[in-house]
Amino acid sequence: MATSQGAKGEPVLVLGWQRKRCHPRRLSPKTSRLRASLLFLSPALLALAIFSVWPMIRALYLSFTEYNIIRPPRWTGLDNYRQMIADSQLHNAVVNTLVYAAVGTVGVVVMSMGLAAILNTKFPLRSLVRTAVFLPYITSLSIVAIAWSFLLNPEIGLLSHWLNEVGFGTGQGVLRSPQLAMPAVIAVGIWKNLGFYTVIYLAGLQSIPRELYEAASVDGAGPIRRFFKLTVPLLNNQTLLVAVMATITNVQVFDQVYVMTQGGPFFKTDTIVNLIYRSGFTKLDFGYASAISWLLVAILGVLAAVQMIYFRRRAVRY
Amino acid sequence: MRRSLRLLGKTGNTVLGLSCALAVLLPILWIVSAAVRPNSDITAFPPTLIPRELTFENFIEVFERLPFARLYGNTLAFAGIATAVSLTLDTLAGYALARLPFRGSNVILGMIVVLLMLPFQVTLVPLYELMQKLDLVGTLPGLILPRITSAFGIFFMRQFFLSLPADLEDAGRIDGASEWRIFRSLMLPLSRPALLTLGLFHFQAYWNDLIWPLIMSNRLENATLPAGLAMFAGQATIEYSLTMAGSLLALTPLVVVFLLVQRTFVQSIATTGGK
Structure with a gap:
């Protein structure tokens, strides 16, 4: 195997460097592999260090300061x-x-x-439905959110009109209603990513051995029972992946809130990233914005860890 | 009895599936419909999905009322260059982590997995600060630089390269090929589907990104399409057909690209869920 050089890694590095000076062409295979590996890695690692790691640490430092970018940050401790x-x-x-x-x-x-589950059965136009459902994933959430706000507009909105027709009058409009604005923003978020997660579940469904269903049918389990007692538990791996990815995406919600409600009405749809944006880039309170952004990191870390522990115990292996 | 039940199930699924598809497509259909009619037809009562009056003026007017060509160019350059550079760096790094491991490379991998979970927003303030110091706010390089590599891309390519057979590179080594030759001539040609998928992932993420371009553009001319259209829609709330014509033009390239590479793309996502 190619990995066996592990324990001797560092001495080889020194040796290679010394040897390179006298016989540049005759490197040992291990040394040349290590050199290639470092060369391949370094541009990406350098970029990550400058544009991810350093900003992260800088944000932590700034979170202990008062800072408006114009004047240098002033240490304020835990303020x-x-x-x-x-x-x-x-x-x-x-x-x-x-x-x-x-x-x-x-x-x-x-x-x-x-x-x-629906798409896993055969029916006419299935591939068309699959493409349609996936399409929102590659569209720009902020742009389609503009269309959603027009659709929900109380005066000219098609969706508002239809809702009115079937008896769900929305009065001042869904997005101006303190009760309905949040559900609307959530629905648009689900709309955007539904197709992506459906594809992951579809792959999971296709990997479930058919005999399991046959055995359950023989034992007299109906389709609904089979779905809840067999399919759902057997999809646990996919559910972990989907739940973690959806949580990470959802905790960072910003685009459709910015476009559709700006956090309103009465701050009913104000979110953490919204507040980071407002504190930093509107009020120029960059120290406070940095502190909130670290709170976001902490919340994400805790939520991801909890989900992993919960689902790891229920992992499925065939 | 059993057969008719099955038929019922099939019809039920067809109806359910199609209604889901229609519900999902509603905003996109509405964008198309609103883009090809005059504003007066949109505001007329009752609202309809099918235009009562057709016009293509909106597509011309959007270039006159907005610096739309600039926005388009900015978005294309940002998404295109960032995708190209990021694909290169991600592939090289992912290849090294998967195929050329060394002592300590697992630590690097661990750090990349941690970065994978990091919300981009935590870097917003320091990145903005950095770009301001470098005098790059409102410029294309300022927009692109933070996106020239991604932890996700590196991890994605590593997973892909792990799945290639080891015999291949061993054969290359026996023939005395250099590591670069093995990568370039043996491994890279095999990674087309992965590159295509990651490329579309990156391209759509950068094309659609809102918050970073919003922060980095000090004027409308420097914005990208999502940021520019969001700004415009915020100011001119009654210009429905104009905004939707711009939106339609902004969405079209991605939809076309997606429809072209759909099969590869969807298959690659499906396999990521397998492990």
């Missing part, structure tokens, strides 16, 4: 974090984000699983 504890706007944004993430994630998991 920003103290402010966060007292800031009711932040509490509101965190609660909204968690509600969005919880409802949006559960919603998209249930819907994509159901849709995959």
Whole structure:
């Protein structure tokens, strides 16, 4: 195997460097492989260091300062974090984000699983339906969100009109209603990613051995029972993947909120990233924005860890 | 009895599937419909999905009322260059991690997996600060630089290269090919589907990105299509048909590319769910 040079890695590196000086062409295979590996890796690692790792650390430092970019950051210790504890706007944004993430994630998991189950059966126009459902994933959320707000506009909106016709009058409009704005924003988020997760579930469904269903049928289990007792548990691996990916995406919700509601009405759809954007790039309070962005990292870390622990115990192996 | 039940199930699935597809397509259909009619037809009561009056003026007017050609060029350059550079760096790094491991490369891999979970927003403030110091705010390089590689791309390519057979590179080594030759002539030609998939992933992410271009564009002329259209829609809320014509033009390239490479793309996503 190509991996066996492990333990001798570093001495070989020194040897290679010395040897390179006298006989540049005769490197040992291991050394040339190590050299190639480092050469291949270095551009990407350099870029990651400059544009991901360093900014992350810098943001942590800035979170302990007062900073408006014009004047140099001034160390204020835990002031920003103290402010966060007292800031009711932040509490509101965190609660909204968690509600969005919880409802949006559960919603998209249930819907994509159901849709995959439908698409896994043969029916006419199936591939057309699959393409249609996947299409939103590659469209720009912010651009389609403009269309959604027009559709939901109380005066000219087609969807508002249809809702009115069937008796769901929305009065001042869905996006201006404190009760309906959040569900609308969640629905648009689900709409965007539904097709992507459906594809993952479809692959999972296709990997379930058929004999399991035959055995269950022989034992007298009906289609609904088979779905809940067999299909759902056997899709646990996919559900872990979908749940983690959807949670990460949902906690970072911004685009459609920015376009459709700007966090309103009455901050009912204000989210964490919205608040980072507002604190930093509108109010120029970059220290506080950095502190909130680290709160976002912490929330994401905790949620991802909890989900992994929950689903790892239920992993499926054939 | 059993047969008719099956037929019922099949019809039920067809109806369910088609109604899902229609519901999902509604906003896209509406964009198309609103783009090809005058504003007066959109605001007329009752609202309809099918235009009552057709016009293609909107597509011309959007170039006059907005710096639309600039926005288009910016988006194309940003998404195109960032995708090309990122594909190159991601592939090289992913290949090294999968095929040329060394002591400590697992630590690097671990760090990349951690970065995979990192929300981009935590880097927004320092990146903006950096770009301001380099005087790159509102420029194309400023927009592109943070996207020249991605932890996701490196991880994705690593997973792909792990799946290639080892015999291949051993054969190359026995023939005395250099590591670069093995990569370039043996491995790279085999990675077309992976490159295509990651390329579309990157291209759609950069083409559609909102928050970074929004922050980096100090004027409408420097924005990308999503940021520019979001700004315009925020100011001119009553210019429905104009905004939708711009939106349609902005969405079209990606939809076309997707329809072309759909099969490869969807298959690659499906396999990522397998492990």
